[in-house]
Amino acid sequence: SIDGSQLWSDLMETARFGATARGGLHRLALGADDLKVREWFASTCRALGCEVIHDSMGNQFARRPGTQPDLKPIMIGSHLDTQPTGGRFDGILGVLGGIAVLRALENGKVQTRHPIEVVNWTNEEGARFTPPMLASGVFAGVFTEDYARSRPDRDDITLGEALTQGRQAGAQPCGQHPAAAYFELHIEQGPVLEAEEKTIGVVQGIQGMRWYEVRVMGRDSHAGTTPMTMRADAMWAAARMIDAVHGVAMSHKDGLGTVGIVDCQPASSNVIPGNVMFTVDLRNPSDTVLEAMEQDFRARIAALAEDCGVEAIVSPVWNSAAVHFDPTCVACVREAAEEERYSMRDIVSGAGHDAAYMAQVVPTAMVFVPCLNGISHNEAESAEPVDATAGANVLLHAVLLADTR
Amino acid sequence: SIDGSQLWSDLMETARFGATARGGLHRLALGADDLKVREWFASTCRALGCEVIHDSMGNQFARRPGTQPDLKPIMIGSHLDTQPTGGRFDGILGVLGGIAVLRALENGKVQTRHPIEVVNWTNEEGARFTPPMLASGVFAGVFTEDYARSRPDRDDITLGEALTQGRQAGAQPCGQHPAAAYFELHIEQGPVLEAEEKTIGVVQGIQGMRWYEVRVMGRDSHAGTTPMTMRADAMWAAARMIDAVHGVAMSHKDGLGTVGIVDCQPASSNVIPGNVMFTVDLRNPSDTVLEAMEQDFRARIAALAEDCGVEAIVSPVWNSAAVHFDPTCVACVREAAEEERYSMRDIVSGAGHDAAYMAQVVPTAMVFVPCLNGISHNEAESAEPVDATAGANVLLHAVLLADTR
Ligand SMILES: NC(=O)NCCC(=O)O
Numbered sequence: 066s067i068d069g070s071q072l073w074s075d076l077m078e079t080a081r082f083g084a085t086a087r088g089g090l091h092r093l094a095l096g097a098d099d100l101k102v103r104e105w106f107a108s109t110c111r112a113l114g115c116e117v118i119h120d121s122m123g124n125q126f127a128r129r130p131g132t133q134p135d136l137k138p139i140m141i142g143s144h145l146d147t148q149p150t151g152g153r154f155d156g157i158l159g160v161l162g163g164i165a166v167l168r169a170l171e172n173g174k175v176q177t178r179h180p181i182e183v184v185n186w187t188n189e190e191g192a193r194f195t196p197p198m199l200a201s202g203v204f205a206g207v208f209t210e211d212y213a214r215s216r217p218d219r220d221d222i223t224l225g226e227a228l229t230q231g232r233q234a235g236a237q238p239c240g241q242h243p244a245a246a247y248f249e250l251h252i253e254q255g256p257v258l259e260a261e262e263k264t265i266g267v268v269q270g271i272q273g274m275r276w277y278e279v280r281v282m283g284r285d286s287h288a289g290t291t292p293m294t295m296r297a298d299a300m301w302a303a304a305r306m307i308d309a310v311h312g313v314a315m316s317h318k319d320g321l322g323t324v325g326i327v328d329c330q331p332a333s334s335n336v337i338p339g340n341v342m343f344t345v346d347l348r349n350p351s352d353t354v355l356e357a358m359e360q361d362f363r364a365r366i367a368a369l370a371e372d373c374g375v376e377a378i379v380s381p382v383w384n385s386a387a388v389h390f391d392p393t394c395v396a397c398v399r400e401a402a403e404e405e406r407y408s409m410r411d412i413v414s415g416a417g418h419d420a421a422y423m424a425q426v427v428p429t430a431m432v433f434v435p436c437l438n439g440i441s442h443n444e445a446e447s448a449e450p451v452d453a454t455a456g457a458n459v460l461l462h463a464v465l466l467a468d469t470r
Numbered sequence: 471s472i473d474g475s476q477l478w479s480d481l482m483e484t485a486r487f488g489a490t491a492r493g494g495l496h497r498l499a500l501g502a503d504d505l506k507v508r509e510w511f512a513s514t515c516r517a518l519g520c521e522v523i524h525d526s527m528g529n530q531f532a533r534r535p536g537t538q539p540d541l542k543p544i545m546i547g548s549h550l551d552t553q554p555t556g557g558r559f560d561g562i563l564g565v566l567g568g569i570a571v572l573r574a575l576e577n578g579k580v581q582t583r584h585p586i587e588v589v590n591w592t593n594e595e596g597a598r599f600t601p602p603m604l605a606s607g608v609f610a611g612v613f614t615e616d617y618a619r620s621r622p623d624r625d626d627i628t629l630g631e632a633l634t635q636g637r638q639a640g641a642q643p644c645g646q647h648p649a650a651a652y653f654e655l656h657i658e659q660g661p662v663l664e665a666e667e668k669t670i671g672v673v674q675g676i677q678g679m680r681w682y683e684v685r686v687m688g689r690d691s692h693a694g695t696t697p698m699t700m701r702a703d704a705m706w707a708a709a710r711m712i713d714a715v716h717g718v719a720m721s722h723k724d725g726l727g728t729v730g731i732v733d734c735q736p737a738s739s740n741v742i743p744g745n746v747m748f749t750v751d752l753r754n755p756s757d758t759v760l761e762a763m764e765q766d767f768r769a770r771i772a773a774l775a776e777d778c779g780v781e782a783i784v785s786p787v788w789n790s791a792a793v794h795f796d797p798t799c800v801a802c803v804r805e806a807a808e809e810e811r812y813s814m815r816d817i818v819s820g821a822g823h824d825a826a827y828m829a830q831v832v833p834t835a836m837v838f839v840p841c842l843n844g845i846s847h848n849e850a851e852s853a854e855p856v857d858a859t860a861g862a863n864v865l866l867h868a869v870l871l872a873d874t875r
């Protein structure tokens with residue numbers, strides 16, 4: 066079974082790469098610290114007897130052979146990149162939990178029928194290169210590799226350039242790599258398990274999510290001489306639109322709405338802004354409700370643009386439909402948690418995960434464990450060692466169950 | 471009298487320094503293009519027989535001697551720096567109009583009793599280094615030189631460092647330079663003169679203005695997993711506050727309110743922002759009403775912070791009380807406009823000008839001319855040659871009248 070203290074020490078050891086002063090991580094995809102943790106991943110897995118390869122999108126696969134070489138691998142994965150002010154568990158627990166499974170198999174001299182592969186997916190967060198889950202998306206055929214490689218960061222370095230500079234692109238084309246099943250362990254990133262004092266979330270699927278960019282165009286003019294009634298103030302309009310995004314979320318059942326990035330130009334205290342761009346993230350577990358939210362959002366933006374005398378363009382940036390996981394894989398997770406006598410509940414993921422795209426091409430399920438106050442995408446993100454161990458243990462037993470089916 | 475075509479060709483010639491693709495100027499204080507136009511100013515004034523000195527704040531003074539060396543100079547001035555996306559007239563017309571006056575005196579072989587000085591003030595816009603009118607403020611004793619030199623730009627280069635790097639600081643301490651009167655020609659930057667088809671604005675004074683920075687502190691968290699009711703969304707709160715700034719302006723007679731800069735962190739599409747900073751510019755011709763606006767603004771910010779579950783801190787950054795110009799100098803402007811038979815009206819300036827601070831230590835007045843659609847702090851800012859000439863002509867005759875008093 067899982068060596069919880071080794072798993073915890075791996076978590077703390079890798080948290081050195083990109084550590085922030087406030088106890089979090091700043092480890093943007095393919096940045097210097099991500100390259101260091103990737104090196105750590107490869108050498109740690111090699112020390113456990115695995116072969117480690119990179120595919121053309123920089124995804125890292127550590128492979129432990131099975132007894133039946135013709136069987137497709139069972140994959141365990143998640144990501145090691147973080148948000149700009151991210152925590153030490155989001156994604157990382159999934160990859161290091163996978164390594165803990167490899168170690169348990171190795172220490173217990175367990176032979177599996179299927180090869181077992183632990184994957185570190187490139188650029189899951191979507192913080193450096195939008196959209197999120199870009200490389201698992203290429204793996205699953207959701208995005209073309211050309212599209213993914215062309216995505217720019219804020220300094221206009223493309224993902225393709227970053228892969229080359231960091232020497233992360235391998236020879237194997239991304240996606241030509243079949244799998245029998247995919248399991249992902251993750252912190253819940255929300256408050257439900259903690260509030261109900263449950264150790265394991267048996268994840269049923271992932272809610273739908275849509276991203277947009279809104280460009281608001283008014284007219285730069287002088288803050289001291291332009292009468293209020295003669296303004297075309299793009300920031301005032303954007304402010305009302307941002308409030309409307311909140312309003313949309315509040316008026317649809319289970320709706321969420323977030324504006325995370327705002328760019329206001331020309332950015333001088335005494336100039337009425339003529340150009341504002343902001344991002345919008347809308348989510349709902351139901352694709353039908355999410356569609357209604359989009360219509361509501363578009364109507365409100367149009368009405369406010371008119372009311373404020375500005376123009377507004379809403380551009381869809383990304384969308385990921387609601388995901389329903391594979392019943393057999395979900396059953397493996399549930400039975401594993403039962404075997405190990407953990408308290409549990411069914412849950413739907415609010416966050417996107419590489420599992421969302423993997424579910425389109427491979428039978429997939431996820432395991433959630435609680436995190437402190439449900440806080441994530443925050444340097445204060447925290448989880449208990451006992452829960453981390455429990456999650457990895459369920460992962461281990463779910464993989465072993467899947468290996469027999 | 472004024473050579474209008476030479477004035478216009480000076481305006482067009484200097485508009486090369488910092489020209490933008492859309493016909494405006496990007497000439498931030500003490501940047502490379504500002505250094506070029508400063509060099510042009512010095513050599514042009516020297517060619518007109520003036521001595522040119524820099525004071526310790528980089529203010530440039532071009533001096534034409536008078537017949538009575540013991541008399542203090544009559545000054546004409548404005549600024550050559552611009553907003554990030556500024557126009558070709560704001561400030562520039564005042565300095566180049568001053569040069570046109572020097573040229574008219576020289577060509578007409580006119581001797582004045584007082585020396586005449588044309589001044590180019592450093593960093594009037596407040597776009598690179600806040601607050602505006604920083605160097606005329608030091609000249610007038612409103613700011614200490616230490617304070618002014620310590621002001622940082624967005625790359626944390628201080629004004630003092632920029633002065634040294636650009637070799638713009640002269641030996642004469644800023645301020646030790648008495649003057650008999652100060653006149654400033656400027657485009658109105660607002661719509662009044664154009665709408666009423668008046669050529670000259672006889673400026674009575676400048677409205678009061680106050681700048682603030684508001685910091686909103688919430689909690690970074692995940693856009694997909696944090697229920698709407700558990701958020702501390704600093705951007706949603708800031709959006710409502712920005713709308714409230716507009717509301718404050720609308721609910722006080724002649725009130726103006728502008729949010730020009732918004733900085734939203736950590737700036738990732740799927741992170742609820744934990745920190746937002748925005749600037750606020752409130753203005754009113756009446757200091758009493760402006761004070762009421764500030765109270766209203768502070769109360770609304772506090773109420774919204776509470777309502778949104780965030781903290782907000784309002785810090786005053788700068789304020790400039792309403793200014794009333796010197797009646798004798800204003801009379802010189804009016805009489806000059808009458809002599810030259812221009813249509814005119816009294817007007818109050820909505821924008822701050824170096825004249826606001828000069829008025830505290832020297833008898834001061836200003837001349838306004840119309841600008842296209844009242845637009846300023848915009849690349850499309852425009853003025854007619856005939857109005858530019860008229861403004862410089864009024865400047866010339868106002869100076870000659872002041873010279874006799
Ligand atoms: N797990 C996670 O935070 N993924 C990022 C994609 C999302 O925004 O949900």
Ligand SMILES: NC(=O)NCCC(=O)O
Binds near residue numbers: 288594821822
């Ligand atoms: N004239 C001018 O635009 N000055 C800048 C100071 C202000 O914001 O009014």
